[in-house]
Amino acid sequence: LRLGAIDGTVTRMPDTAVNRAAFGTAGQAETGYPQIRHLHVSDAFTRATLAVVAGPAGGDKAEAEQALLDRMLAEQPQVFGPDRLWIMDRNFPGVPRITALLATGTHVLIRVKSDIRLPRIGPFAADGSYLTRLSGGGTTVTLRVVEYHIDIDGATTPEMFCLVTDLLDHTTHPAHQLAQAYRWRWDGSETALREAKSTIHDAGPGTGASLRSHHPELIRQEHAAWIVATELVHAATRSAAAIASPFRKGPRTGQPVAARHLSFTTARRILIAT
Numbered sequence: 641l642r643l644g645a646i647d648g649t650v651t652r653m654p655d656t657a658v659n660r661a662a663f664g665t666a667g668q669a670e671t672g673y674p675q676i677r678h679l680h681v682s683d684a685f686t687r688a689t690l691a692v693v694a695g696p697a698g699g700d701k702a703e704a705e706q707a708l709l710d711r712m713l714a715e716q717p718q719v720f721g722p723d724r725l726w727i728m729d730r731n732f733p734g735v736p737r738i739t740a741l742l743a744t745g746t747h748v749l750i751r752v753k754s755d756i757r758l759p760r761i762g763p764f765a766a767d768g769s770y771l772t773r774l775s776g777g778g779t780t781v782t783l784r785v786v787e788y789h790i791d792i793d794g795a796t797t798p799e800m801f802c803l804v805t806d807l808l809d810h811t812t813h814p815a816h817q818l819a820q821a822y823r824w825r826w827d828g829s830e831t832a833l834r835e836a837k838s839t840i841h842d843a844g845p846g847t848g849a850s851l852r853s854h855h856p857e858l859i860r861q862e863h864a865a866w867i868v869a870t871e872l873v874h875a876a877t878r879s880a881a882a883i884a885s886p887f888r889k890g891p892r893t894g895q896p897v898a899a900r901h902l903s904f905t906t907a908r909r910i911l912i913a914t
Contacts (some may be wrong), residue, residue, distance in 0.1 A: 641725040641747060643684035643821055645828030646732065648705035650675040650697045651840070653851040653859050662856035664699025673849055674698065676863055679708035680836075681719055684727060684828030686878055686899045687835065689871040691719045694863060705731055713740050720744035725807070727825040733804070735776035742781070742806055749805045749822055758785050758802070765810040772804070784808045786815045827900065835904040836870045876911055877902040 652673040653659050663674040677697035681690045693712045695703030703711075709732060712719070720726070722745040730753045741748055752758070758772040761782075769786045784805050789798035803822055807813040840850045851866075853859045877899045884897035892901075 642723055643824050644724045644726045645682050645684045645825050646726055646728050647829035648677055648679045649833045650677045651851055652849045654849045654854050656854045658855055663696040664701050679705055679712060680833060682828050682832050684824040687828060687832040688874055691716045692867050717744055720746040725749055727822055735774050735779050735781055739779050739781055747806055749803055749818055752802050752804055767810045767815040769810050769815045786818050788819050838905060839870060873904060873908050873911060877907050
């Protein structure tokens with residue numbers, strides 16, 4: 641199975657009346673910049689963008705990440721196939737949503753919040769995982785639960801991670817492999833989104849508008865251009881990695897070069913310069 645990552649982000653835009661009317665605002669009482677929210681679906685190993693859907697991020701028209709995922713399932717179902725295991729954080733669980741994902745034939749590995757009850761419906765497997773049934777929205781689904789602890793620097797007690805997956809066979813997909821797979825969510829989602837934001841002026845926290853257009857239609861064009869340009873940089877790093885010789889020194893000596901080993905910022909600067 642190839643690992644995919646699903647996560648969302650918001651991007652600020654100039655505070656014009658038409659942008660505010662179309663996208664809402666981030667703050668209360670008509671304060672804060674208008675923002676566009678997009679759901680980013682990527683390949684976890686290469687950070688390649690596989691699909692994006694976007695919508696308003698504030699006000700009455702706001703579309704949460706969960707709603708954007710529902711839209712993606714309806715608008716771009718070809719992204720989800722039996723060869724993918726989708727890694728998601730605690731924002732996305734919901735039985736109808738999980739059921740819709742599984743209906744495409746794809747697979748999921750989702751972290752769940754601590755207040756979600758996971759009743760065990762059978763004995764523990766040899767790897768410590770167990771089966772559970774989740775119900776909601778008139779639907780019930782059987783999933784497998786994988787629990788493990790992570791030691792955090794500076795913390796006196798480890799943090800518990802609880803994952804659910806439709807991969808029920810613990811011999812084919814043992815718990816330790818699924819725990820290792822979940823680590824790729826950060827690289828495939830968080831790092832990919834930070835790389836994309838690094839191309840935008842003033843995209844850091846506490847700064848002004850990131851996008852520059854003053855009209856919703858131009859914002860949508862600018863947003864699409866940003867996503868496409870970012871993916872073109874990733875395509876260049878993938879092409880470079882494909883023809884690169886193995887590492888000659890350092891801890892990876894002799895290992896093949898992967899796209900994630902190459903600097904996104906350096907690649908972007910070289911492409912612009914040439």
